[in-house]
């Protein structure tokens with residue numbers, strides 16, 4: 001008999017560096033954080049449905065079983081789509097969701113660039129599998145499954161960064177992800193009494209409604225103009241010949257990939273000043289070449305620098321969301337800053 005009541009947790013993530021590279025077969029260096037989404041699932045005998053409660057929002061929903069294995073016309077926006085998407089995509093993978101009552105609770109701010117949506121879909125899938133007495137798909141397959149929930153059910157063309165970070169997170173470590181493969185390698189995040197903190201800019205955004213999908217299209221066009229499958233293989237001299245804005249978009253992707261490995265190397269030699277410089281350079285590139293910053297974010301970046309940050313940059317999909325700052329010992333981050341530390345990845349509790 002499967003256990004009658006299970007609890008799954010999936011963390012949000014902070015991407016130290018390597019932004020807008022994931023859907024370009026590139027490199028990223030995220031870590032899972034302590035905050036995340038918890039889903040409790042209790043097996044029900046009947047009726048044959050999933051009864052879902054979003055406790056933070058005071059909302060509920062019912063999903064008849066067997067779940068639709070394909071996104072339906074109404075499947076756009078909001079937490080309810082994630083429940084339907086998780087049930088539907090699991091069914092497609094051969095896991096038959098069982099009747100249950102779900103309680104969803106989270107402490108990752110939504111729309112703040114800390115990946116609340118990947119945390120939600122992963123926690124839902126782990127809980128739905130456990131309460132049905134089924135093994136969840138292995139981590140990489142689960143990351144792909146959850147990214148189909150975002151892409152096909154929510155209309156957000158996100159890459160795999162958030163899901164892999166949440167699933168492969170480890171205490172004290174970031175993960176270097178090479179999206180070609182993908183290959184995931186832990187990287188010690190020894191901050192020597194420095195502090196990483198995020199500051200919410202207050203400008204919230206939904207990825208589907210922002211310019212995110214447009215950036216993806218621009219990258220596809222840039223790769224096609226260069227006769228390549230992805231920008232990972234682009235050469236700087238060929239990129240320099242592209243028309244604008246494709247030239248700047250591709251230049252960001254190439255330079256950001258280089259910064260990821262430069263950051264891994266700097267961490268390896270304990271050179272946190274260099275990590276800070278790389279964060280600043282990443283932000284400049286995201287602002288000037290990739291054009292994903294907004295005035296609220298610029299104000300927060302300036303605030304972090306005034307507070308003594310060695311580096312500060314916009315994190316996540318952009319067009320709002322949070323800023324990540326690296327503060328040396330003794331510096332006082334802005335009052336709204338929340339310290340972030342690498343924490344373990346998604347799991348049953």
Ligand code: GLA
Nearest residue numbers: 019020158159160161316317
């Ligand atoms: C969002 C997406 C990720 C990634 C980042 C930008 O978080 O979900 O797939 O593209 O933006 O690096």
